Amino acid sequence: MNIAIIGTYPPRQCGIATFTQDLFKSLHQDPTLAPAIIAISDGSEDFFPSEVYTSIEKNKRASYMQAARHINETFDAVIVQHEYGIFGGEAGDYILDFVRALAIPVVTNFHTVLQQPSAAELRVLQQLSAYSKNVTVMTDTAVNMLQDIYHIAPRKIELIPHGVPHFSYRQSEAKQELGLSGKRVMLSFGFLGPSKGFETAIEAVASVPNEDFIYIILGSTHPNILREAGESYREYLQTKAQDLGIGDKVCFVNEFASEELLTQYLSACDIYVTPYPNENQISSGTLSFAIGAGAAVVSTPYWYAKDLLKDDRGLLFDFKDSVALSLIIRALLDEPQLLAKYRQNAVRYGASMSWSNIGKLQSKLLRRLITKEATVPVTLPLNGVHHHINNLLHTSSQKLSS
Structure with missing residues (x-):
């Protein structure tokens, strides 16, 4: 077919x-x-x-x-x-x-x-x-x-x-290849643009004291935004991180996330966050991939996130609430069993979405x-059926009379 x-x-x-x-x-x-x-x-x-x-x-x-x-x-x-x-x-x-x-x-x-x-x-x-x-x-x-x-x-x-794609990397191997060994990694990925809420995540990171913690934002700027405003949003986020004193904790990877690169970073991360500021998003490949990779997923409660992360498959915090996000991050970093629980729940559900x-x-x-x-029979409207039968009768009668 x-x-x-x-x-x-x-x-x-x-x-x-x-x-x-x-x-x-x-x-x-x-x-x-x-x-x-x-x-x-x-x-x-x-x-x-x-x-x-x-x-x-x-x-x-x-x-x-x-x-x-x-x-x-x-x-x-x-x-x-x-x-x-x-x-x-x-x-x-x-x-x-x-x-x-x-x-x-x-x-x-x-x-x-x-x-x-x-x-x-x-x-x-x-x-x-x-x-x-x-x-x-x-x-x-x-x-x-x-x-x-x-x-x-x-x-x-x-x-x-x-x-979601197949994730073949082991976390330790992925971290080593990316130069992240010894780090506990939180990741966001996707096209950069003001509708993604990355500033909320950066504000939350400023309240996370763990020295071995790093937040990576992976992705190029959306082509439409790049044409109209250049890299102004990325520069705004970078300045914000510097002003908050966490320039060393927030890493920007300005590269389109190919599937190979994405699976490597997702395999390396411990926590994945989507801090979107609006609820009206009905699907998200980024969130699906993070579940498939077995990350502990944290998100604002937009529609897709509420559906995907129910039944303890992830954690939700309110829109633009950097304080709530920072508390969740700290709890996951300070309680290894809690982090493991959400990662295991994600892996189990992600397998069904391969x-x-x-x-x-x-x-x-x-x-x-x-x-x-292919098996639906050809049907005619009722008046069409009558017309078809009359044509057959007329043809038969002409044959008999000839």
Whole structure:
């Protein structure tokens, strides 16, 4: 079965591109599936790897229609990775032209479900759901929001968690390779930008007295922010750390977190923190990866974190509350058994979210849809049935009279 996966794709540096690549690899493990990529391009990519069947120019409506025609001739099903900003048009509505033109089953994976969508955002998500055989989301909260806010039928919605990579490093080995031996490490990673709340974490670190403790912020500045404001946010954070007297405890690694680099840093860390300042985030690859790596995860209570960290899989502190975060960090550092408890809980749950398991869930859904599509009988409306029978009778009568 030929499967087209629509989304951004490396060398594009964004979370959806990484997710799309990981999904491709996981589906490629199924010998009954032949996945390929339809890459959404903003023109920044110099090349695409061989698994990219074709690309769609983000802001050219005709490019979507041209791709749909080719896909109808070659593929059996399509998986759309949906994030409003990666598609052209108002609230990314060019993707609607694309799915409307498809004659094969569509599954749409929603990476963002907004609690208060604009009229255009509401329309796009509802229409995309209408054109999809199934939609998938990553948390129970997202399932409920699709039903309550967007009025999507429960039968259409599938819950498939965010996948996490395989972590092959031992912590001692990872720390040694990164020059962190003898250090207790707290990590955050992802694109730098004011919406990430890193200043709260830095303020918390100022109240952590442990000499062997270090906080690492791994990631390059978001490309959009870099174009508009340069490195001003990174410089603000660095100045803040210096002013608080903890310049030696806060380390910035200004590098895009490739999967290999990321698994190394996550394997080395003891504590992982996401200090996001707003609750309306329905998925987070960074938090999923940290659970998969077996870190003791600490987070503000945004939607995805509350779902993922329940049942003692992690710890929550209130938005912008650096005092509460510092108390949690100190407790984890001072009580080895507490730290071990949260790390073990994360490892156990993370195993269920491995990309190999997530790929099996996606494969099962795709096979079910394609099989169902192939076995559904051709039906006609009632007046069409009468018309069809009359045509048969008329043809038979002409043959008898000739």
